[in-house]
Amino acid sequence: MKPFEYRRIHGVEEIGKGDPGQARYLAGGTNLIDLMKHEIEVPDRLLDISRLKLATIENGEKDSLRVGTLVTNTSLASDARVRQTWPLLSAALLSGATAQLRNRATTGGNLLQRTRCYYFYDTARPCNKRNPGEGCSAREGQNRIHAILGTSDHCIATHPSDMAVAMVALEARLTLRAADGMERELPVEELHRLPGDHPEQDTVLKPGELILGVILPAPPPGRQIYRKVRDRSSYAFALVSVGVILHVVGGKVESVRIAFGGVAHKPWRARKAEAALLQKEATEANFQHAAEVELADARGYGSNDFKIPLARRTLVATLRDAANSVEEASA
Amino acid sequence: MANLYVNGKQVTLDDDPRTTLLDTLRAWPALTGTKKGCDHGQCGACTVLLDGRRVNSCLILAIQCEGSEVTTIEGLGQGEQLHPVQRAFVKHDGFQCGYCTPGQICSAVGMLEEVRNGEPSDVTGRGQASLSRAEIQERMSGNLCRCGAYVNIVDAILDTDAPNSLKKEGAAT
Numbered sequence: 001m002k003p004f005e006y007r008r009i010h011g012v013e014e015i016g017k018g019d020p021g022q023a024r025y026l027a028g029g030t031n032l033i034d035l036m037k038h039e040i041e042v043p044d045r046l047l048d049i050s051r052l053k054l055a056t057i058e059n060g061e062k063d064s065l066r067v068g069t070l071v072t073n074t075s076l077a078s079d080a081r082v083r084q085t086w087p088l089l090s091a092a093l094l095s096g097a098t099a100q101l102r103n104r105a106t107t108g109g110n111l112l113q114r115t116r117c118y119y120f121y122d123t124a125r126p127c128n129k130r131n132p133g134e135g136c137s138a139r140e141g142q143n144r145i146h147a148i149l150g151t152s153d154h155c156i157a158t159h160p161s162d163m164a165v166a167m168v169a170l171e172a173r174l175t176l177r178a179a180d181g182m183e184r185e186l187p188v189e190e191l192h193r194l195p196g197d198h199p200e201q202d203t204v205l206k207p208g209e210l211i212l213g214v215i216l217p218a219p220p221p222g223r224q225i226y227r228k229v230r231d232r233s234s235y236a237f238a239l240v241s242v243g244v245i246l247h248v249v250g251g252k253v254e255s256v257r258i259a260f261g262g263v264a265h266k267p268w269r270a271r272k273a274e275a276a277l278l279q280k281e282a283t284e285a286n287f288q289h290a291a292e293v294e295l296a297d298a299r300g301y302g303s304n305d306f307k308i309p310l311a312r313r314t315l316v317a318t319l320r321d322a323a324n325s326v327e328e329a330s331a
Numbered sequence: 332m333a334n335l336y337v338n339g340k341q342v343t344l345d346d347d348p349r350t351t352l353l354d355t356l357r358a359w360p361a362l363t364g365t366k367k368g369c370d371h372g373q374c375g376a377c378t379v380l381l382d383g384r385r386v387n388s389c390l391i392l393a394i395q396c397e398g399s400e401v402t403t404i405e406g407l408g409q410g411e412q413l414h415p416v417q418r419a420f421v422k423h424d425g426f427q428c429g430y431c432t433p434g435q436i437c438s439a440v441g442m443l444e445e446v447r448n449g450e451p452s453d454v455t456g457r458g459q460a461s462l463s464r465a466e467i468q469e470r471m472s473g474n475l476c477r478c479g480a481y482v483n484i485v486d487a488i489l490d491t492d493a494p495n496s497l498k499k500e501g502a503a504t
Contacts, residue, residue: 006348006394026395033351033390034371046348048395074384078450087457094453098473099442101372103384104391234453234472 001036008048012177012210015047025049025210027070028104030097031113038121040114040130050106054212057081063218069108069211073163074099076107086216088224088243092166095228098235108211111164111174111191114202115157115265116237118142128154129199136199144303145237148311149295150264155199156301158262159192160237165261166226168269169243173215179208188214192266199265220255222247223322228261229314238262240311246322248282263298263311270294273315282323284316291315333397337362338406344393352396353377353388356403364404364433368475375474378434378441379403385441387473404433407440416440416491423487427478435474439488442470462489 009015023045024032035041054068057079065081076082077093097105105113114120119127119137126135138146138156146156167188174186191203205211226243230236241261247254256277258270273294280286291312298308333344337360344355356365356379365388368376372387379388380402388401407414413421416439426432446460454469467485476484 001349004348006392008394008397026392029392029395030372030387030390033392037371046392050395074445074450078448083451083457090451091453094451094455098375099445099452099470100375100378100385100387100438100473101390103441104386234469 002039002042004036004043005045006048007045008051010051012052012212013181015177015179015208015210023047027106027109028072029109030101030105031109035114038123040121040123049210060215065216067107067214067216069106069213071107073097073102073105073107073110076163077102082216086166086170086219086224088169088219088226088245089163089166089216091224091226092162092228092241092243095226095238095241096162107163107214110161111167111188111211111214112203112205113161116160117146117157120157129157129195129202132198132200139301142303143301145239145262146301146304147264148298148300148304148307149260149268150194150266151299151301152195152197152199154197155195155265157195157199157265159202159264159266160262161267162226162228162238162241162261164188164192165241165259165267166243167214167216168267169245169257169259170216170219171257172217175212175215176205177210177212178206179210183212185215189267189269195265202265220245220247220257222255223325225318225322225325227314227318227321229310240307240314242311242315242318244315244318244322246282246319248323251281253277253280253282253286258294258315260311260315263307270315272296277319282319284320287316287319287323288312290319333394335393335396335399335401337401338403339400344397348392348394350393351389352379352381352391352393352401355393356388356401362403362405365437366430366433368431368434373475374431374434375438376431376434378438378474380437380441383441383444385438385445402437404437407436414440416443416488419487419491420484423483423490424480425484425487426476426480431474431476431478435471435476435484438471438474439484439491442467443488443491445470464489 024043026046026048055070058066060066077090119125125137147158172188228238228241238261243259245257260268273290276290276293366376368374370389372390377388452469
């Protein structure tokens with residue numbers, strides 16, 4: 001690990017205007033410390049924010065929930081309100097990582113974790129995300145875990161978070177604090193970027209901008225299901241995951257939210273599929289059609305070609321489960 | 332100088348902020364029970380209890396733990412007087428080479444507390460967590476065993492006769 005200066009702060013006001021520059025904020029460290037060991041992240045300073053008073057979950061306005069950025073993945077997944085009202089989020093969190101990591105990993109850190117693309121980690125191989133302009137090794141290489149939607153010539157990496165997929169489906173919002181103290185809100189859906197010409201930029205955060213927390217608005221009605229397909233039944237990243245909130249009334253789709261994980265550089269809100277389903281009969285044929293509409297632009301790179309039919313089938317199966325359980329619930 | 336507390340004893344940290352909690356434990360109090368496996372948070376051999384919660388000590392800077400209480404495998408038993416989870420591992424042969432065992436046992440101790448607290452896992456669903464085989468397998472997935480002693484590890488945890496064990500609550504079948 002490269003040497004760095006360590007500074008622990010106890011209030012956000014201690015963040016200077018020049019911060020963090022080449023510095024990084026450190027919270028749980030489960031991804032950042034690992035990347036520093038690999039010398040993929042080489043900050044000259046770490047600002048340890050782990051003792052800021054941002055680790056609480058509080059009831060907000062209009063039946064929302066305000067989640068501090070330092071709330072651990074375990075605490076968020078275990079919160080009785082989250083389990084009751086936002087079960088999609090609890091399920092997504094629990095499907096990720098291990099108990100040891102979830103005990104340490106934070107809400108903000110989970111959002112800002114970096115891709116697990118093999119070539120991003122392999123410093124002996126070109127990677128545009130690590131060294132812009134170097135080239136992408138994944139396009140012609142091992143790309144079983146890579147993206148099928150929203151890729152660019154420069155990067156086909158995926159965002160690895162499960163939690164973020166649920167937050168996008170739930171239309172959660174971030175509260176952010178810029179280095180100059182200005183605060184703003186940002187939908188989680190707009191946090192992550194597609195790679196385009198700048199795959200080195202994972203998010204739209206400005207330098208020094210800090211995630212203070214996440215606001216979970218009251219969810220829309222309907223059944224919430226998170227379904228994750230992976231190579232092992234535990235402790236594996238998603239090949240494809242899908243978060244669905246489906247409300248069926250009288251056999252028709254009254255409202256629906258869909259987000260995919262494991263298919264793109266960001267959690268993928270499936271708005272085309274949602275539009276195709278709205279006010280339509282909740283039938284297998286319509287689920288199929290919606291999945292096909294969403295995946296019409298999907299492309300594989302060889303070893304990840306299987307993800308296109310996998311994403312289609314996973315979405316159809318999840319919609320089917322959600323529709324069936326809604327009927328059971330109202331029967 | 333910054334201090335933390337390991338198994339109740341004060342430990343002074345070295346002044347290099349790069350030093351992980353794992354390397355601190357193994358070097359200064361020379362508590363080598365905590366093992367370095369992958370050093371990247373993937374194997375669980377370095378699992379210790381930090382303020383009562385199981386964590387991967389390889390992914391934590393020691394300086395972040397200033398003032399915290401750390402419990403390692405050496406702090407669970409009292410010499411020949413083994414912790415109930417240790418006794419259960421011996422009884423059920425929950426190991427072969429033993430390298431992953433300190434992490435497995437610390438992880439199991441933390442895991443039993445998490446179940447007791449009602450914290451759900453990926454297999455719990457919306458109800459109350461119980462200590463079934465499926466729950467143990469899911470909850471212990473962060474501890475790899477290259478010898479493949481998993482079946483006996485699950486048996487040992489199911490049979491743990493720890494005080495306030497979940498078995499008494501009839502959760503295990």
